[in-house]
Structure formats: structure tokens, C-alpha cells
Amino acid sequence: MSSKDLATGIKYVNIKLDVIFSILDFYERRGANDQRVMGTLLGTHDAGGVIEVNACFMVPHKETEEEVAVDKLAAHKMFELHKKANSSDTIVGWFATGNAINEHSLLIHEFYTGACVKAPVHVLVETISKINRRIDVKAFVSSPMGVPKQTQGHMFNPVPLNVVQHTADSSAIEIFKQGMIQKEKVAPALSDIDLIRNSCETILTRLDQLIVYVEDVLAGKKKGDSHVGRMLTELIMNLPQIKPEQFKETINRDLKDNLMVLYLSKLIENQISIQDKLLTMALNA
DSSP states (O other), rough: OOOGGGGOOOOEEEEEHHHHHHHHHHHTTOOOOOOOOOEEEEEOOTTTSSEEEEEEOOOOOOOOOOOEEEEEHHHHHHHHHHHHHHOEEEEEEEEEESSSSOHHHHHHHHHHHHHSSSOOEEEEEESOOTTSSSSSEEEEEEEEEETTSOOOOEEEEEEEEEEOOHHHHHHHHHHHHHHHHHTTOOOOOHHHHHHHHHHHHHHHHHHHHHHHHHHHHHHTTOOOHHHHHHHHHHHHHHHHOOOHHHHHHHHHHHHHHHHHHHHHHHHHHHHHHHHHHHHHHHOOO
């Protein structure tokens, strides 16, 4: 048994949303005879016991009921290529698709125990849950079990996992949601103005819901939540202490600047297009 498994010290795992998307893409592009996919997780270890998963890549493997074989050479080459662009990332664990940990998971975990500097984490991605039809993501670490100096085994214990979502990820998800209702399942990318409009509409809708909730609590129709109250207090304290007229003037000035940048970028784009057409005409003449 590796000493790294004896004291993992892992408090929780942060995994980027695009890593989840990559794993789902690997699963959709799997071979016709492959039941699941697996691969390497790349990221960093925090001194406080937090694992940051920043990227991943798929590792070819063959799996039958009797045995599992991992292409170690391909995994090593892919990691070397990733290190050239991301020198701070190390191997922090491995992922697999499915809804359960089987006997082959222990063999694969032993391989990554030797490849990781610290105890590896195993992320299990259930592509479509049979219970709620949702994508389920869980993280596990292994710990020894059994009688000391006798036959021992490993037990996978769950650890808290947070999916880190950035603003750009939210915009992409909104485009995906629009594609779901389209007949061709294709949604065009929105312009900056459309993104701003959609964001404003979303904020107004949530503000309306918040006002209804606060009024119901004040009227005694709903029981107040102390956690929500603290969040609202923190939000109000962070608001800029300026007059509404000054705030409106600032917003309009920034909007005019954004419109001017958008106009100039479109003008440059059209000028480059005209220049390319004139150059093509001159070469064909």
C-alpha cells in the first residue's frame, strides 16, 4: 500500500466546468465497443488540502470482464505535451464515466498512485443519471481497510466536489440551452449587445423574484432564511454609495464607450474585407 493513500489530507476538489464538458465529449466520441472512457486529471494541490482540476485528457484503454489494460506510453506522452504549455500543472488523479466503481477501478487507481506526487483523486462522471436524468459528478479518494499486517484492501471514500463556473461558461450554457429548442439543434453565437440585453433581463427577473420573497417574509407568509438575509445584507453593503443620477450617468457613459468600440471593430472588419477583395481582383486581372 502506498503511503500517499494513508494520509490524503484532501478536503475538497474544485473542477472547472470545461473539464466536465471535455469528459462528456470524450464519452460521445468513444469507440463503438467501449462502454466507458477514462483519462488523466491535471491541476494543482493547495497547501490547505484543496485540489484544483484545470484540464484533462483521455487515455486509451481496453477493458473486459477479466482484465483492464491502460496505454501508459500514451498517457506519458500526453502529459509531457501538456507540461510544455502548462508547467505548473501536475497529475492530480483520473476520471472515468459510469455510475459505479468496479474492481478495475482499483487497478487503475494504483497506476495513478505511482504517477501522482500526492494521493490521486478519482472523479466519476455519470453521463446520464437513471434517477433524475441529470449529469452526476462525484469525487473519491482511496483509503486502506482491513487488519494491520494481514490482508488489506482499499475503500473509496467520497470527498466534496465543487464545479467552478466562470462568466464565459455561463454564456456558453445559455447558447446550448437555445440550441435545445431549435429544430436543427444549432444556435448562433450572440453579439455583445444581445448578451448585455439577456443579462439585464435575467437580472430584472431575479430582482422581481427577490422582491416577492422579501415582501412575503415581511408579511409573514414565508419563514425567513438567516443565510439569505446575510447574503442580502452583504450585497447591499457592497453597493456603491452614489446617487441614482450619477449611477445612470456612469452606465450611459460606459455604454457609449462600448458602442463606439463595437462600431470601430465593425468598421475595421469591413475595411479588411474590402481590401481582400481588391487584392483578389488585382491578382486575377
